[in-house]
Amino acid sequence: MQDRVSERTVSRNPSIITLEKIGLRIDATDLLVGIDLEIRNGPPTILMGPNGSGKTTLLRLLMGLIEPSVGRVHFHGAANGLPIRRAIVFQKPVMLRRTAAANVAFALAAAHRSSDAASIVRLLDQVGLSALADRPARKLSGGEQQRLALARALAREPNILLLDEPTASLDPAQTKAVEDIITRVADNGVKVIMATHDIGEAKRLGGDVIFLNKGRVIEHSLAQRFFTQPATADVRRFLAGELVL
Numbered sequence: 001m002q003d004r005v006s007e008r009t010v011s012r013n014p015s016i017i018t019l020e021k022i023g024l025r026i027d028a029t030d031l032l033v034g035i036d037l038e039i040r041n042g043p044p045t046i047l048m049g050p051n052g053s054g055k056t057t058l059l060r061l062l063m064g065l066i067e068p069s070v071g072r073v074h075f076h077g078a079a080n081g082l083p084i085r086r087a088i089v090f091q092k093p094v095m096l097r098r099t100a101a102a103n104v105a106f107a108l109a110a111a112h113r114s115s116d117a118a119s120i121v122r123l124l125d126q127v128g129l130s131a132l133a134d135r136p137a138r139k140l141s142g143g144e145q146q147r148l149a150l151a152r153a154l155a156r157e158p159n160i161l162l163l164d165e166p167t168a169s170l171d172p173a174q175t176k177a178v179e180d181i182i183t184r185v186a187d188n189g190v191k192v193i194m195a196t197h198d199i200g201e202a203k204r205l206g207g208d209v210i211f212l213n214k215g216r217v218i219e220h221s222l223a224q225r226f227f228t229q230p231a232t233a234d235v236r237r238f239l240a241g242e243l244v245l
Contacts, residue, residue, distance in 0.1 A: 043207025093149035143174025
């Protein structure tokens with residue numbers, strides 16, 4: 001595997017999110033504990049860890065769907081001085097009972113953007129669904145629905161795109177189609193933060209990897225170092241296919 005980014009390149013990329021001593025407790029259960037992170041612009045940041053480690057919770061917190069019990073999250077301004085825009089795609093997105101094109105039109109209107117035919121076609125084309133514009137969204141395949149969910153997220157013109165295991169239940173061809181979209185989005189300057197269990201996918205897409213367990217950050221490093229020189233026993237076990245408790 002080639003290193004997508006060098007240490008020097010990463011250090012030059014500006015920070016887009018800083019988390020300071022983030023904690024989240026719900027019903028006496030600690031879901032996130034002492035999270036200190038600096039997430040920089042550049043290639044996708046990958047979240048990894050066993051089930052229940054806090055990946056989805058962290059994504060929901062970054063989206064603003066939940067608030068931390070303690071600590072602060074800082075979003076650093078976009079290059080044009082405007083506020084940061086965020087969008088999220090869940091593992092099993094809900095499709096509206098209308099066509100693929102109408103789903104995109106709804107997302108554009110919700111983002112206060114023009115939902116004219118040209119804008120809809122442009123977004124569908126970005127995800128390879130322009131030929132299926134008139135098909136009911138709920139009759140699309142799982143991979144097509146995931147791509148439609150990406151189109152709806154991109155309707156917000158996000159600076160940060162949060163993805164929760166978007167290829168978890170897809171076959172190899174559909175996985176590649178989604179990964180290709182993610183790569184293009186990242187190459188166009190959108191910061192992608194993505195949870196995945198797929199080590200191969202993390203190697204293909206990741207610039208850096210954050211490994212969580214029991215709501216704590218165990219390791220955060222460049223992808224190449226993470227996969228070739230893991231610094232912690234938890235990560236070594238995870239990469240070896242062993243249980244991480």
